[in-house]
Amino acid sequence: MVTIKDIAKKAGISVTTVSRALNDYYDVSPTTKALIQSIAKEMGYVPNRSAQSLVKQKSNTLAIILSGLEKEGGKDNIVYGMLSGMYAFAETVNYEVALFTTSTAQQKKKSYVQFCKEHNIGGAVVNGIRTDDPFFEELLHSDLPCVLIDVFMEGKNTCNISIDNVKASQQAVEYLIKNNHKNIAMINGRKEASVSVERQKGYINALTASGIEVKGDYLVYADYLEETAYEKTKELIKKFPEITALFCASDMMALGSIRAIKNCGLCIPQDISVVGFDNIPLSAYSTPALTTISQDFYFMGYEASRQLLKMINNEPVKKNVFLKHKLLERDSVAMI
Amino acid sequence: MVTIKDIAKKAGISVTTVSRALNDYYDVSPTTKALIQSIAKEMGYVPNRSAQSLVKQKSNTLAIILSGLEKEGGKDNIVYGMLSGMYAFAETVNYEVALFTTSTAQQKKKSYVQFCKEHNIGGAVVNGIRTDDPFFEELLHSDLPCVLIDVFMEGKNTCNISIDNVKASQQAVEYLIKNNHKNIAMINGRKEASVSVERQKGYINALTASGIEVKGDYLVYADYLEETAYEKTKELIKKFPEITALFCASDMMALGSIRAIKNCGLCIPQDISVVGFDNIPLSAYSTPALTTISQDFYFMGYEASRQLLKMINNEPVKKNVFLKHKLLERDSVAMI
DNA sequence: TTGTATGCGTTATCAA
DNA sequence: TTGATAACGCATACAA
Numbered sequence: 001m002v003t004i005k006d007i008a009k010k011a012g013i014s015v016t017t018v019s020r021a022l023n024d025y026y027d028v029s030p031t032t033k034a035l036i037q038s039i040a041k042e043m044g045y046v047p048n049r050s051a052q053s054l055v056k057q058k059s060n061t062l063a064i065i066l067s068g069l070e071k072e073g074g075k076d077n078i079v080y081g082m083l084s085g086m087y088a089f090a091e092t093v094n095y096e097v098a099l100f101t102t103s104t105a106q107q108k109k110k111s112y113v114q115f116c117k118e119h120n121i122g123g124a125v126v127n128g129i130r131t132d133d134p135f136f137e138e139l140l141h142s143d144l145p146c147v148l149i150d151v152f153m154e155g156k157n158t159c160n161i162s163i164d165n166v167k168a169s170q171q172a173v174e175y176l177i178k179n180n181h182k183n184i185a186m187i188n189g190r191k192e193a194s195v196s197v198e199r200q201k202g203y204i205n206a207l208t209a210s211g212i213e214v215k216g217d218y219l220v221y222a223d224y225l226e227e228t229a230y231e232k233t234k235e236l237i238k239k240f241p242e243i244t245a246l247f248c249a250s251d252m253m254a255l256g257s258i259r260a261i262k263n264c265g266l267c268i269p270q271d272i273s274v275v276g277f278d279n280i281p282l283s284a285y286s287t288p289a290l291t292t293i294s295q296d297f298y299f300m301g302y303e304a305s306r307q308l309l310k311m312i313n314n315e316p317v318k319k320n321v322f323l324k325h326k327l328l329e330r331d332s333v334a335m336i
Numbered sequence: 337m338v339t340i341k342d343i344a345k346k347a348g349i350s351v352t353t354v355s356r357a358l359n360d361y362y363d364v365s366p367t368t369k370a371l372i373q374s375i376a377k378e379m380g381y382v383p384n385r386s387a388q389s390l391v392k393q394k395s396n397t398l399a400i401i402l403s404g405l406e407k408e409g410g411k412d413n414i415v416y417g418m419l420s421g422m423y424a425f426a427e428t429v430n431y432e433v434a435l436f437t438t439s440t441a442q443q444k445k446k447s448y449v450q451f452c453k454e455h456n457i458g459g460a461v462v463n464g465i466r467t468d469d470p471f472f473e474e475l476l477h478s479d480l481p482c483v484l485i486d487v488f489m490e491g492k493n494t495c496n497i498s499i500d501n502v503k504a505s506q507q508a509v510e511y512l513i514k515n516n517h518k519n520i521a522m523i524n525g526r527k528e529a530s531v532s533v534e535r536q537k538g539y540i541n542a543l544t545a546s547g548i549e550v551k552g553d554y555l556v557y558a559d560y561l562e563e564t565a566y567e568k569t570k571e572l573i574k575k576f577p578e579i580t581a582l583f584c585a586s587d588m589m590a591l592g593s594i595r596a597i598k599n600c601g602l603c604i605p606q607d608i609s610v611v612g613f614d615n616i617p618l619s620a621y622s623t624p625a626l627t628t629i630s631q632d633f634y635f636m637g638y639e640a641s642r643q644l645l646k647m648i649n650n651e652p653v654k655k656n657v658f659l660k661h662k663l664l665e666r667d668s669v670a671m672i
Numbered sequence: 673t674t675g676t677a678t679g680c681g682t683t684a685t686c687a688a
Numbered sequence: 689t690t691g692a693t694a695a696c697g698c699a700t701a702c703a704a
Contacts, residue, residue, distance in 0.1 A: 001393075001453070003697055014675045019699060029673060046453040050389035051697035054680050057337075059386065069420040071634045075617045080416045084405040091440050099435070104427050117337070117382040255621065281411045285591065287623040298407045339681055350691045355683060365689060387681035390696050 002045045011039050022047070059120040061096045062086065062305055065112050065139075067128035068103040076252050076280040078297050082127060082149065085301025093309060102129060111135040113142045122312040125149065125304045131192065145311035147304045152194040159317050161304050163325040165195050168293045169202030170209075171327050172275045173247050175291075177210050179335045181245035181273060184212075185236055187257055189224035189249045196221075199249045199277065218243070222253050229256030230263075237264055237272065244272060244336055251276040251283040251292055258286060258332070269334035279328055288331035295325050338381045347375050358383070395456040397432045398422065398641055401448050401475075403464035404439040412588050412616045414633050418463060418485065421637025429645060438465060447471040449478045458648040461485065461640045467528065481647035483640045488530040495653050497640050499661040501531050504629045505538030506545075507663050508611045509583050511627075513546050515671045517581035517609060520548075521572055523593055525560035525585045532557075535585045535613065554579070558589050565592030566599075573600055573608065580608060580672055587612040587619040590626055594668070605670035615664055624667035631661050 004018045011018065013032065021028045021036035022045075028036075053059040064086055066079060074080060083099075090097045100115045112135050116124060123145035129136045131153060139146060140155030148155075150162045176184050186203045189196045200219070207214050220236055222229040229248065233256065237243055246261075248254035254276030261272050268274055268288055276283055279294035300323055310317045340354045347354065349368065357364045357372035358381075364372075389395040400422055402415060410416060419435075426433045436451045448471050452460060459481035465472045467489060475482060476491030484491075486498045512520050522539045525532045536555070543550050556572055558565040565584065569592065573579055582597075584590035590612030597608050604610055604624055612619055615630035636659055646653045 001697090004699095005697075015698080016676080016700080017674055020674090023699085027673060032673085046450050048390070048456070048697050049454045050386040050395065050456060051680090052699080053386035054384070054390055054682090054696090055698050055700085057680070069416070069423050071417075071420055071424075074413055074416040074420060077410055077413065077416070080405070080410040080413070081407070084407055084410060087405050087435070087437065087440070088407075091443055094444065097435065099423070099433065101423065104423070107427055108430065114382050118385045120384070120386060282618060282621050285618050286621050337681090341681075351682085352684090352691055352693090353689085355681095356690090359683085363689060368689085384681050387696090388683080390698090391681080391683045393696070 001048075002040075002043045003048070004045070007036060007039050007043060007045060010043070011036055053120050057120060058122060059096075060094065061098050061119060061121050062090055062308055063098050063100060063112075063116050063119070063121045063124035064305075065115075065124050065126045065129060066099065066101050067130070068101045069099075070103075075282065076250070076278065077282075078278065078280065079128070081297030082301035082304070085298040085303075086125060086305045088298070089302045089305040089309075095309070097305075102133065102135075105135055112139045113144060116144055123147075123308045125301070125308055126151065131194070145308060147308045147311070149300060149304050150195050152198075157311065159307055159311065159319050159321065161300065161307060161321040161323065162195070163293075163295055164322045165198035166202040166205065168325045168327075169199040169247065169249070169277065170206045171202075172277070172293050173203050173206035174210075175327055175329075176245045176247065176273060176275060176333065177206060177212070179245075179273065179333055181336060182212055183218070183240070183243045184245040184247060185218040185220070185240070185243050187229050187232060187236075187246060187248040187253050188219060188221050189253070191221050193224075196249060203247055222256070224250050224253060226252045226256035229253035230260045233257040233260035234264065237261065237266070245333070246272060246274045248274065248276050251278045251280045251290060254290055254292070254332075255282060255286055258290075269332050273333040273336075275333060284330070291330045291332045292328050293325050294328045296323065299323060337384075338376075338379045339384070340381070343372060343375050343379060343381060346379070347372055389456050393456060394458060395432075396430065397434050397455060397457050398426055398644055399434050399436060399448075399452050399455070399457045399460035400641075401451075401460050401462045401465060402435070402437050403466070404437045405435075406439075411618065412586070412614065413618075414614065414616065415464070417633030418637035418640070421634040421639075422461060422641045424634070425638045425641040425645075431645070433641075438469065438471075441471055448475045449480060452480055459483075459644045461637070461644055462487065467530070481644060483644045483647070485636060485640050486531050488534075493647065495643055495647065495655050495657065497636065497643060497657040497659065498531070499629075499631050500658045501534035502538040502541065504661045504663075505535040505583065505585070505613070506542045507538075508613070508629050509539050509542035510546075511663055511665075512581045512583065512609060512611060512669065513542060513548070515581075515609065515669055517672060518548055519554070519576070519579045520581040520583060521554040521556070521576070521579050523565050523568060523572075523582060523584040523589050524555060524557050525589070527557050529560075532585060539583055558592070560586050560589060562588045562592035565589035566596045569593040569596035570600065573597065573602070581669070582608060582610045584610065584612050587614045587616045587626060587628055590628070590668075591618060591622055594622060594626075605668050609669040609672075611669060620666070627666045627669045628664050629661050630664045632659065635659060
């Protein structure tokens with residue numbers, strides 16, 4: 001391993017000057033600077049991040065805390081999209097990204113705060129963490145800047161980022177209503193998740209605004225799981241054959257619903273219309289192609305990390321950032 | 337920040353003993369050990385990774401080098417699967433994972449070797465890097481242990497891991513032949529990629545073994561891209577209407593082919609049968625569901641990192657590790 | 673413009 | 689069983 005000491009020795013100057021030359025300080029003569037840089041290159045010098053991080057007490061790294069990179073959970077591509085956006089942003093500012101997951105935390109019994117401290121990390125982007133996770137609580141109460149994606153919680157030094165879920169789902173249901181549907185059921189996700197609450201609000205808003213009665217029985221929870229949605233949908237349409245449309249709080253659940261509907265010998269959209277949420281890749285390839293609310297997860301990840309860096313640098317940020325969404329009309333809704 | 341110094345002061349003992357107590361050394365009395373550990377907990381002590389890494393000259397981190405986390409490139413979920421497997425393995429051995437991509441490398445003009453050195457990283461899992469990437473060359477010639485997924489190159493300290501691509505594609509084409517197809521075209525990926533070469537070999541093997549003439553015109557390259565496959569397939573089936581089956585070197589391309597076939601007013605599998613490769617999530621949801629070669633990317637990532645750790649620890653490893661694959665019969669192939 | 677000295681938090685060597 | 693001390697590679701306050 002080549003160190004600045006080696007360079008100093010070879011160049012016959014002090015380590016200090018080498019350090020400053022390598023960091024392109026203004027108070028080093030152009031001549032020595034050039035000399036040192038060429039020697040460094042020649043010797044294949046690589047700065048040691050650990051040493052830098054240790055002495056500077058910070059590491060130019062953004063943490064991203066996720067519920068987990070699960071074997072099966074990635075089918076919706078959402079986490080991948082976010083990750084991709086975060087890495088892209090980090091690159092633009094010469095930062096690195098450190099990924100930490102709940103599963104890791106549980107296995108190592110290591111908290112998110114601990115992880116960040118260990119690595120001299122300045123702040124974290126958080127997504128998919130359950131609000132009752134004690135480590136999450138700890139994180140919120142810490143000084144660490146946090147950008148929360150799709151979770152609405154207030155912390156000591158946090159901000160939130162998401163689309164306007166109420167508006168988006170309202171729009172989805174209004175679209176169904178515009179297509180003359182009245183008996184519209186909703187397949188929601190985990191009851192406790194903040195986005196579920198928001199999306200349900202939008203569903204109810206749309207119905208009441210059109211004078212349609214909200215029936216509690218038309219509202220079921222499927223945990224954002226395809227399989228659960230499949231089962232719940234089967235029960236639902238058997239029990240309430242008058243239902244002509246389904247609003248699903250995620251595309252994965254919509255895919256389950258679609259399978260259930262087909263399985264009951266019904267056609268989409270002729271018999272039952274379906275609107276999803278997220279616009280995951282699968283939604284475009286399903287038959288029929290799924291009408292859905294489109295979110296840009298890449299951009300979400302990108303923006304989240306951009307916000308985070310601002311917070312780390314003590315620049316002002318908005319407490320709530322709303323990203324754009326749009327209703328993507330495809331083939332799973334019919335006029336009746 | 338709480339350091340071992342703080343603990344030492346509070347406990348009235350030396351830093352040395354604190355360090356050893358915290359690392360559970362045998363030569364510390366149970367009493368002091370317990371004392372120190374409780375004080376550490378009480379004070380919220382977190383070891384500083386940078387300091388550890390600096391003094392130990394290693395960081396308990398596995399590098400994973402990918403072509404990139406691209407916005408659109410992740411639709412196939414392959415990279416996600418591998419990542420997921422690697423993180424899962426790393427967790428079991430209490431290692432961390434550092435992700436580095438070509439795009440980052442290009443932007444920062446930083447080589448893979450440099451990245452690893454900077455972070456005191458012991459070795460890397462590599463996937464999706466072009467064999468003519470100069471940084472890849474450098475990596476191969478370095479001492480760093482490397483596990484290459486789906487690339488067949490020899491380096492100073494490397495091993496390869498993949499399924500048996502020749503056998504797998506041979507099996508796929510044999511299946512087509514068993515269904516009485518004779519005019520079988522192949523949509524291959526990038527000509528230069530080693531897996532493409534292997535898969536092509538399998539295709540040719542199967543044909544010749546059955547005494548079917550191999551026609552150069554039946555072999556087209558679509559760069560593993562859905563859109564390119566769409567276009568090439570359209571040309572192909574217009575030019576050679578006698579073709580009754582397509583073997584695609586990836587599911588994403590198969591999806592493009594399917595769209596092209598449908599677009600020409602033909603039916604799958606009645607008019608043309610299609611076999612894909614990879615078994616990505618999309619392949620199960622397409623209509624018709626795609627018959628394909630199934631690979632377990634999660635396991636591939638898991639095994640790759642397991643091999644890597646062995647190499648880092650100077651344990652013996654096989655130069656070539658072949659993982660299992662299987663032909664997944666779904667609905668895109670018909671007997672003629 | 674350059675150099676000396678110090679310290680970041682941790683582990684390791686050696687002596688007690 | 690414990691402690692004093694040096695070392696890892698780097699950046700910086702201060703002196704020259």
